[in-house]
Amino acid sequence: MTAGAIGANTLGVLVGCMLFGALAGAVGTFVLARRRALVADVAGHAALPGVALAFLAGEALGLGGRTPWLLLLGGATTALLAAWCVPALSRLRRIGPDGATAVVLAGFFGLGAVLFSIVQGHPAGSQGGLRTLLFGSAAAMGRAEVVALLALATVTLALLIVFLRGLTVVAFDEDFARSAGLPVRGLDLLLTVLLVATVVAGMQMAGIVLVVAMVITPAAAARNLGGRIGSVTAIAAILGAVTAAAGVIASRAVAGVPTGAAMTLAATAAFLITVPFGRLARGSPA
Amino acid sequence: MSGGATPALETRGLSAGYLRDEPVVRDISFTLARGSMTALIGPNGAGKSTLIKAMLGLVPFVTAERIAFLGTDLATARDRVAYIPQRSQIDWNFPACALDIVEMGLYPSLGLFRRAGRETREKARVALATVGLADSARAQIGALSGGQQQRVLVARALAQDAELFILDEPFANIDAFTETSLAEVLRGLRDRGRTILAVHHDLRSVRTHFDDAILLSHTIVAQGAVAQVMTDATLAQAYGFHAEGRAEDRAEHHSGPRA
Numbered sequence: 001m002t003a004g005a006i007g008a009n010t011l012g013v014l015v016g017c018m019l020f021g022a023l024a025g026a027v028g029t030f031v032l033a034r035r036r037a038l039v040a041d042v043a044g045h046a047a048l049p050g051v052a053l054a055f056l057a058g059e060a061l062g063l064g065g066r067t068p069w070l071l072l073l074g075g076a077t078t079a080l081l082a083a084w085c086v087p088a089l090s091r092l093r094r095i096g097p098d099g100a101t102a103v104v105l106a107g108f109f110g111l112g113a114v115l116f117s118i119v120q121g122h123p124a125g126s127q128g129g130l131r132t133l134l135f136g137s138a139a140a141m142g143r144a145e146v147v148a149l150l151a152l153a154t155v156t157l158a159l160l161i162v163f164l165r166g167l168t169v170v171a172f173d174e175d176f177a178r179s180a181g182l183p184v185r186g187l188d189l190l191l192t193v194l195l196v197a198t199v200v201a202g203m204q205m206a207g208i209v210l211v212v213a214m215v216i217t218p219a220a221a222a223r224n225l226g227g228r229i230g231s232v233t234a235i236a237a238i239l240g241a242v243t244a245a246a247g248v249i250a251s252r253a254v255a256g257v258p259t260g261a262a263m264t265l266a267a268t269a270a271f272l273i274t275v276p277f278g279r280l281a282r283g284s285p286a
Numbered sequence: 287m288s289g290g291a292t293p294a295l296e297t298r299g300l301s302a303g304y305l306r307d308e309p310v311v312r313d314i315s316f317t318l319a320r321g322s323m324t325a326l327i328g329p330n331g332a333g334k335s336t337l338i339k340a341m342l343g344l345v346p347f348v349t350a351e352r353i354a355f356l357g358t359d360l361a362t363a364r365d366r367v368a369y370i371p372q373r374s375q376i377d378w379n380f381p382a383c384a385l386d387i388v389e390m391g392l393y394p395s396l397g398l399f400r401r402a403g404r405e406t407r408e409k410a411r412v413a414l415a416t417v418g419l420a421d422s423a424r425a426q427i428g429a430l431s432g433g434q435q436q437r438v439l440v441a442r443a444l445a446q447d448a449e450l451f452i453l454d455e456p457f458a459n460i461d462a463f464t465e466t467s468l469a470e471v472l473r474g475l476r477d478r479g480r481t482i483l484a485v486h487h488d489l490r491s492v493r494t495h496f497d498d499a500i501l502l503s504h505t506i507v508a509q510g511a512v513a514q515v516m517t518d519a520t521l522a523q524a525y526g527f528h529a530e531g532r533a534e535d536r537a538e539h540h541s542g543p544r545a
Binding site: 033035162163165166168169171172173175176178179180181182183223226227228229231232 | 344377383398
């Protein structure tokens with residue numbers, strides 16, 4: 001691919017994906033620190049039934065099944081519901097967080113698959129592109145999407161800075177945070193909302209199955225490099241942007257490769273490169 | 287400020303557990319005078335950690351007639367009560383340096399948004415120096431030894447400048463040097479009128495480190511001065527069949543050179 005081949009559209013897509021990568025890396029740092037990595041996976045998979053329901057609702061209401069804001073709203077609603085279900089079920093204690101995560105993820109995704117088969121039977125939904133939604137495509141990104149991503153990234157960054165202290169202490173030592181009177185539930189809710197917003201914003205590009213990779217993998221790579229929470233967040237954002245760009249370029253260069261899959265491989269490569277740094281820094285086991 | 291006569295910590299009729307109707311500790315009543323230094327001892331699973339977490343509101347099911355911190359409720363006394371959790375329950379791979387963790391001790395008084403001024407930051411540095419870690423302020427917490435990590439947690443409580451210190455197993459899995467210096471720091475706090483309550487698992491060192499003890503086995507078996515609490519009869523009651531061995535072990539130890 002030559003520089004001349006990068007047209008205005010590709011540039012827009014590239015900028016949009018890099019914004020998403022940076023956003024996902026920054027949010028992912030706090031999600032990973034709070035040990036909620038799999039909630040990102042749950043949120044991605046659980047967006048499917050919401051998107052399908054939003055499509056059907058859009059058709060029924062005469063708005064059209066492909067109304068973007070309705071699809072995002074639908075996906076965000078079920079993703080948030082699922083993300084709330086995991087800790088609620090975990091509190092039952094007979095199941096535990098890992099069991100609750102698996103039950104919720106599979107349940108929502110199963111529901112989504114059933115609803116999507118209905119959508120694809122629908123005349124307007126036949127070219128609905130389930131494969132695109134599962135594994136991502138950055139082809140259709142327009143100016144409006146890029147602007148929306150920029151707004152989301154800005155708001156998220158501001159919230160992360162304002163609540164940095166609370167989010168940090170809750171992630172490091174939850175019991176101390178509670179004993180110090182910090183609103184642990186409110187901070188967890190904030191992080192969940194930021195996570196779901198990020199996942200839903202990225203599901204078109206990265207796909208709902210692999211969007212977890214863009215949230216967690218750059219953050220995990222940054223963690224390997226050590227440092228303090230601020231520098232780790234910055235490095236995760238940079239790695240997210242770079243690997244997202246690499247994914248877009250690769251998926252353009254090789255026809256038929258889904259963008260989300262290419263981004264995931266790029267992020268995984270970045271993670272693998274940082275593994276030796278993590279081992280060096282730890283030295284002996286703590 | 288409440289008068290000196292108010293106890294540092296008072297609990298009456300407390301029962302608590304993680305499942306409804308299945309309390310781990312039952313009918314707990316005790317009072318800690320200001321400036322006292324008390325070990326909370328008992329066998330594994332006796333509910334020692336559950337008890338202190340219950341008082342701090344960290345356990346889902348708690349009933350009590352009264353839980354008073356410094357003569358008032360926890361919400362009011364929060365910034366004067368320091369809690370030091372078990373070192374093992376914390377993620378030490380968290381990306382932070384030692385000073386970052388100690389500064390967390392300033393949060394109970396600062397809240398979510400107020401910025402830490404130079405003066406408060408200085409408090410954190412002094413606290414770190416008090417536990418002998420002035421040179422490790424910028425060290426990654428994951429690179430510290432277990433004993434150093436424990437001292438960082440104690441420094442966090444010192445930075446908070448609390449009146450009541452509640453510690454969960456502060457002497458677990460640390461080196462002898464840290465144990466000695468930590469005990470010294472805690473005694474220094476007691477001498478300045480602070481109150482210490484610590485979960486402690488090593489029966490042999492209770493007498494060395496503490497003045498008073500509470501012996502727990504789901505309910506309180508004995509409480510008072512260490513010598514009165516740790517008798518063969520009370521230990522047998524709390525520890526069951528293994529008590530004989532433990533009591534002998536203790537007796538042997540105390541007749542030995544270190545006692």
